[in-house]
Amino acid sequence: MKVGVSPDTFPPRSHEAKRISVVDAAASVFCREGYAGANIDLIAAEAGVSRQTVYNHHGDKEKLFMAVVRDLTERCNAGIFATIATFPDQPADLEADLVAFAVRMNRNCICNRDGRFLRKLIQAEGERYPELFAEWREQGPGRTWSALAARFARLAYAGHLSIGDPDVAARQFLALVNAELQITFMLGGIPTEEEVLRSASNGVRTFLAAFGRKKAPAARQAALAHA
Amino acid sequence: MKVGVSPDTFPPRSHEAKRISVVDAAASVFCREGYAGANIDLIAAEAGVSRQTVYNHHGDKEKLFMAVVRDLTERCNAGIFATIATFPDQPADLEADLVAFAVRMNRNCICNRDGRFLRKLIQAEGERYPELFAEWREQGPGRTWSALAARFARLAYAGHLSIGDPDVAARQFLALVNAELQITFMLGGIPTEEEVLRSASNGVRTFLAAFGRKKAPAARQAALAHA
């Protein structure tokens, strides 16, 4: 309607650019100040546009907030699935590969701008907009865990791991590799590259101690039969 | 000054009762609405006192907020250490005892009112009041992990566990037994008793698979020697 959409050129250059700029600034301010504390004037200033432009593009504060959440959800999910695609299916060195994967997951999905912002908005406003975040819950963690569980199941099937329930293993993997970063996340901080690596290394070591392929599966099955 | 403090009687009965009532209501409202969105009138109404009484007791909104955080921090820490005191030092059934401990930890420290409220306030306002929450960080998680690590070290020393770094093991224990509750916590929900139990059971099983003392150390070492 508004955009003529000529064939091979960006029709609304600065228009769309400003829209994005507003959403980005809004994400930052909503996270820093909370929904109630966020100030439209501040968002406009941070986006480098006038207050009126914010209203032109997004209607009102609540619609702007929803646009922010949808935007972050979409980008985060894209990042997560792109990262899961790099899961080591045929590991040369399983421990090293899993650590590298965990570090990628942290850097690209959890510690980056979108991840931190979305997490904070969910925590702060999740109860106020249940339907808005229900969507995130299904599209995000739900699918993430399934996809990751499938990868672990494949590793188990190939004999690299010894896993009971792949869904449980996937959740525990994520919990383990982030175990030492919880406090930093809680306070909104960004862990250093070294902290991420150490947490991932320790987590993967424990994960493999629990699920790593046992060299003597017969003995293990015998022990289980005993019980 | 204000309180005469006669020897053996509670000088300000309903006075102090109202103060507590205000702090409790304030905790609830601050959590639900965020600091900026919290409304003193609403807090007063929820506490069953007049707005003026809130100001009489706590001065202004920011002081009230600090009182809330200190209150929650204190009670949470007390609960945590009371629960850690119930750690199974001489376990009859290590797995069952650790599961029961994890469930207690969840019920008494993490899922209860104070725990949920404090977590949410830390997440939402931690960056705005660094010094306020730095205190929590040192007194809470710092000491919790040390205390828990000491308990695990003792179990290891007694031959019940095989642990490298007790601090890492303590953090990973907490991460594992809460692995399946993360999403619920994020959205401010309260997991059911059954969910808590399942997460704890799965977490402890994996924890013991990684750190449990092997029943047949000779066979295991033989297998390792094989490789």
Next chain:
DNA sequence: GACGAATTGGACAAGCCTGTCTAAATTTGT
């Protein structure tokens, strides 16, 4: 260069919130 759309800055009303003040009512201890 000219046209139309988007943007800007500012003024503006309406509403809400904090924090103070007051006089009346209530509670507390003696």
Next chain:
DNA sequence: ACAAATTTAGACAGGCTTGTCCAATTCGTC
């Protein structure tokens, strides 16, 4: 029962914020 302290309801000023309106300006396009 009395006196002091506390609590209450309500009014109130001051400040801030949202969302609208409008005239002037800038920008992109033809």
